[in-house]
Amino acid sequence: MSTETGEPISSVIVENVQSQKWVLTDTDGSFVMDFTAAKNLKLAFKILGKQEKIITFTPETFSKVQTIYLDDQDLRLDELVINVKKADKFSEIKLGREQIDQVQAMSLNDVLELLPGQSITNFTLNEFKTIAFRTARPRTIGNNAFGNKSFGTAIYLDGIPMSNNENMQSYASNEGSTFSPNYIGFGDGASSFNGSFTNANFGSDLRGIATDNIESIEVVQGIPSVRYGDLTSGLIKIEQRAGVSPFKISSSLREGTMQHTFTKGFRLGERAGALNATIDYLDSNSDPRSSYTSYERINTQLMWTWNDKSKKIRNSFSFDYGFNKDNANYEAENKDNQITKNDRTDFGFSNRFKWNADKKLFDNLNVNANFKYTKQYSYDAKTVNVGGEVIGTSLEEGVYLGSYTAPSYRYEKAVDGKPLSAFVSANFSKSLSFTNTDHLFNYGVEYRMSDNKGKGRLGSPDSQVNFYALGSGDGGVGFRPFNYGQFVKAETIFSAYIEDEMVHFFENSKLNVSGGLRYDNFYGINMLAPRVNAYYEIPKMKFRAGYGITGKAPSLNQIYTGPRYYDVVLGDYRLPGVYNVAFVQTFIDDINNPNLGPSKSYRAEIGYDVMLPFGTLNITAYENKLKKGITDEAYPIIRPLAEIEVENNGTTTPDYEIVGYKDYYYFQNRIVNKYNSTDRGIEFFLSLKPNLIKNVTLDINGSYVETTNRNNIDTYLRSTQVSKPEVYGVFKPYDIKYKNFQVGANLTYHNPTLGLIVSVRSEHFLIRDEFYDRNTQPYAYLDANLDKHLIPEVDQNDTEKYGHIFRSRSTDNRKLDGIYHNFHLRVSKDFLNGFRFSFYVNNFLNLKPLENVNENGVPVQRVRNDMVNLSFGTKIEFTF
Numbered sequence: 071m072s073t074e075t076g077e078p079i080s081s082v083i084v085e086n087v088q089s090q091k092w093v094l095t096d097t098d099g100s101f102v103m104d105f106t107a108a109k110n111l112k113l114a115f116k117i118l119g120k121q122e123k124i125i126t127f128t129p130e131t132f133s134k135v136q137t138i139y140l141d142d143q144d145l146r147l148d149e150l151v152i153n154v155k156k157a158d159k160f161s162e163i164k165l166g167r168e169q170i171d172q173v174q175a176m177s178l179n180d181v182l183e184l185l186p187g188q189s190i191t192n193f194t195l196n197e198f199k200t201i202a203f204r205t206a207r208p209r210t211i212g213n214n215a216f217g218n219k220s221f222g223t224a225i226y227l228d229g230i231p232m233s234n235n236e237n238m239q240s241y242a243s244n245e246g247s248t249f250s251p252n253y254i255g256f257g258d259g260a261s262s263f264n265g266s267f268t269n270a271n272f273g274s275d276l277r278g279i280a281t282d283n284i285e286s287i288e289v290v291q292g293i294p295s296v297r298y299g300d301l302t303s304g305l306i307k308i309e310q311r312a313g314v315s316p317f318k319i320s321s322s323l324r325e326g327t328m329q330h331t332f333t334k335g336f337r338l339g340e341r342a343g344a345l346n347a348t349i350d351y352l353d354s355n356s357d358p359r360s361s362y363t364s365y366e367r368i369n370t371q372l373m374w375t376w377n378d379k380s381k382k383i384r385n386s387f388s389f390d391y392g393f394n395k396d397n398a399n400y401e402a403e404n405k406d407n408q409i410t411k412n413d414r415t416d417f418g419f420s421n422r423f424k425w426n427a428d429k430k431l432f433d434n435l436n437v438n439a440n441f442k443y444t445k446q447y448s449y450d451a452k453t454v455n456v457g458g459e460v461i462g463t464s465l466e467e468g469v470y471l472g473s474y475t476a477p478s479y480r481y482e483k484a485v486d487g488k489p490l491s492a493f494v495s496a497n498f499s500k501s502l503s504f505t506n507t508d509h510l511f512n513y514g515v516e517y518r519m520s521d522n523k524g525k526g527r528l529g530s531p532d533s534q535v536n537f538y539a540l541g542s543g544d545g546g547v548g549f550r551p552f553n554y555g556q557f558v559k560a561e562t563i564f565s566a567y568i569e570d571e572m573v574h575f576f577e578n579s580k581l582n583v584s585g586g587l588r589y590d591n592f593y594g595i596n597m598l599a600p601r602v603n604a605y606y607e608i609p610k611m612k613f614r615a616g617y618g619i620t621g622k623a624p625s626l627n628q629i630y631t632g633p634r635y636y637d638v639v640l641g642d643y644r645l646p647g648v649y650n651v652a653f654v655q656t657f658i659d660d661i662n663n664p665n666l667g668p669s670k671s672y673r674a675e676i677g678y679d680v681m682l683p684f685g686t687l688n689i690t691a692y693e694n695k696l697k698k699g700i701t702d703e704a705y706p707i708i709r710p711l712a713e714i715e716v717e718n719n720g721t722t723t724p725d726y727e728i729v730g731y732k733d734y735y736y737f738q739n740r741i742v743n744k745y746n747s748t749d750r751g752i753e754f755f756l757s758l759k760p761n762l763i764k765n766v767t768l769d770i771n772g773s774y775v776e777t778t779n780r781n782n783i784d785t786y787l788r789s790t791q792v793s794k795p796e797v798y799g800v801f802k803p804y805d806i807k808y809k810n811f812q813v814g815a816n817l818t819y820h821n822p823t824l825g826l827i828v829s830v831r832s833e834h835f836l837i838r839d840e841f842y843d844r845n846t847q848p849y850a851y852l853d854a855n856l857d858k859h860l861i862p863e864v865d866q867n868d869t870e871k872y873g874h875i876f877r878s879r880s881t882d883n884r885k886l887d888g889i890y891h892n893f894h895l896r897v898s899k900d901f902l903n904g905f906r907f908s909f910y911v912n913n914f915l916n917l918k919p920l921e922n923v924n925e926n927g928v929p930v931q932r933v934r935n936d937m938v939n940l941s942f943g944t945k946i947e948f949t950f
């Protein structure tokens with residue numbers, strides 16, 4: 071029944087939290103549910119527009135007729151959870167609608183910055199946003215550890231995964247670092263803007279996920295249920311609003327960004343269900359004083375929800391359309407007339423079917439299906455004046471006449487991608503109750519498909535800037551177009567799982583053990599992933615533990631890199647006004663990375679929750695080991711290079727003859743499963759009781775983590791003396807270590823009578839260390855045939871014998887110059903006429919902590935570049 075109107079509410083979802091059985095209330099608000107729990111029955115009452123209420127019944131209270139009142143979801147609730155807290159079960163964190171509103175979020179990224187280990191950053195939507203949990207984030211995102219972990223962060227939207235496996239918007243995936251986003255994008259080196267928008271091989275771009283249609287977010291940083299797969303870092307579960315929503319208009323203004331959202335629900339009739347429509351438009355400019363860099367986003371959704379006459383079947387069908395546009399137009403100021411842009415258009419269909427079957431083998435059946443098709447186009451162009459450059463054009467190996475670029479030409483590169491994905495899953499659940507013990511069994515199957523039908527990497531060799539220097543015998547990577555639709559094959563993942571969540575009730579305590587096994591077939595590679603979570607609860611105290619294995623498939627962009635061309639200029643002969651002749655030899659190396667397999671994460675945690683006289687304390691210690699992560703491996707190759715004899719007779723165009731071959735050494739790259747990373751840390755939540763000071767709550771959280779990364783590949787250095795038998799020195803991998811420690815606090819004043827919230831969030835950065843020491847001595851060498859020979863340990867420091875294959879030492883030992891802090895203010899006011907106003911100020915004290923840096927060998931002091939600037943924003947909502 072509605073608290074405000076006193077009217078009964080129909081179609082309220084009443085769910086048994088333990089068994090997951092559910093019913094819908096009738097038109098008079100009544101419902102019937104069997105009470106088979108061993109000790110008690112915990113029911114959740116949920117409907118759009120009302121605050122969710124969870125009530126625990128005993129056998130005595132449940133047998134009595136009761137009236138349950140549900141409150142409107144606004145700031146006038148007496149009990150309102152605003153700050154981030156750990157959820158009831160294990161170590162998961164749940165964020166409700168009010169917590170999302172209080173952030174005044176324009177994308178999912180703004181919400182996730184509330185979590186322990188994360189921090190508020192300078193607001194910009196002109197670069198892609200991804201996230202990784204329980205790890206020390208490096209200074210730049212072009213990092214193998216962060217790339218692997220962000221790619222391994224799974225996002226499930228109403229039980230359906232959002233996939234970035236099909237994204238191939240990378241211009242040269244076979245060169246440099248797999249996790250360097252700057253091959254095409256704002257950070258391509260031609261401008262001072264240091265952002266990037268092509269997030270191939272990273273996690274989903276959080277900028278594109280609007281929050282106004284989100285009902286709740288659950289973040290699992292520890293061990294997820296076996297129901298969720300294709301992940302290594304963490305899990306984000308999002309529940310969208312479904313049902314009849316009132317007409318709501320909201321507008322936000324934040325620095326150079328405007329966002330407008332329109333939501334309206336329609337009841338189509340008792341049998342026809344309800345239709346909910348959402349339109350979200352956002353326009354962002356990184357610098358309001360100019361219009362050179364901009365980001366535009368439109369998300370629209372139609373969601374139809376329906377239940378049958380018996381109210382045992384619920385079905386939701388949604389159609390989603392959206393586009394995202396990045397643009398960096400420097401034509402007005404840049405002498406190179408550079409234009410950089412990225413366009414993305416999404417079309418998606420999803421269906422979610424729920425059946426309260428109450429059969430012998432299963433109580434509930436959930437069937438989810440999704441199909442998504444995307445059009446992506448990334449483009450970068452600028453004017454280049456380099457004179458006539460020799461270029462290779464052949465698609466076959468051998469020696470041939472090369473071509474020349476024009477003295478001045480338009481350097482263009484583009485990627486046309488058309489990723490498509492499909493997903494279908496069936497989940498069955500069955501609850502059984504025995505004396506003092508309840509069981510909830512979940513079992514099911516999943517199927518995923520990933521493909522890309524785009525035209526791929528576009529351009530031609532004569533519109534590229536050469537990657538190599540001119541001159542006889544010089545060479546480098548050559549560009550050739552690569553058609554995704556022609557060469558990329560659809561890859562599939564098949565999964566099956568079974569899980570039992572057992573709850574045993576003792577006299578004054580409870581044991582909960584949730585364990586299961588997941589089977590995944592990643593593109594033909596089998597993997598078993600057992601997982602278990604458990605807690606033992608006594609009055610005012612809980613002990614938690616968990617262990618599990620998870621896996622993540624590689625992206626199509628990492629598998630299908632295309633042929634690797636290497637062009638060598640054998641000779642360049644020019645007689646002005648008469649002829650220009652160049653002879654080029656092309657080598658073609660392995661196509662694609664067919665042996666690339668899934669990366670794995672071994673995750674363990676222990677935790678302790680205690681109710682203290684003044685509040686609640688939650689502590690979790692964890693260790694996560696990423697193994698077989700994705701990385702690039704450069705390896706030396708020896709190939710026969712043609713020796714040519716050129717016939718040059720005055721003004722006659724020169725010709726050539728191959729007179730022999732010699733050994734030619736160069737490096738090629740492949741993508742392999744050889745990256746390891748270990749995260750060890752501890753995080754805590756301390757929530758003071760709200761009644762210590764009237765209307766005031768204080769929540770404190772903190773995170774300490776030590777991260778050790780190892781690129782587990784050998785590296786090579788060419789000898790400085792060609793006469794020596796040692797052609798390459800071989801060096802062992804080394805560790806890069808990080809330490810982060812930060813604490814955050816949220817002090818909130820909530821006056822339900824006034825509908826007012828004033829919140830101050832503080833951030834305190836105590837440790838941010840980075841250390842590595844790259845060794846100088848090789849442990850082995852390669853001879854002229856590239857055969858490997860180990861160097862005896864006693865000789866590894868012998869500079870006379872091996873100094874020509876030594877490399878310079880490289881070390882880094884960075885620490886904070888001093889502890890620094892930041893403070894952010896947010897105010898929200900709810901009016902009785904449906905109007906709501908919110909205001910925020912980041913770094914409202916305008917703090918500017920300094921750091922010592924070295925600029926061109928000169929020590930200087932500057933304001934920390936990771937310190938959030940003073941900034942303002944506001945949001946207005948009207949509901950009727």
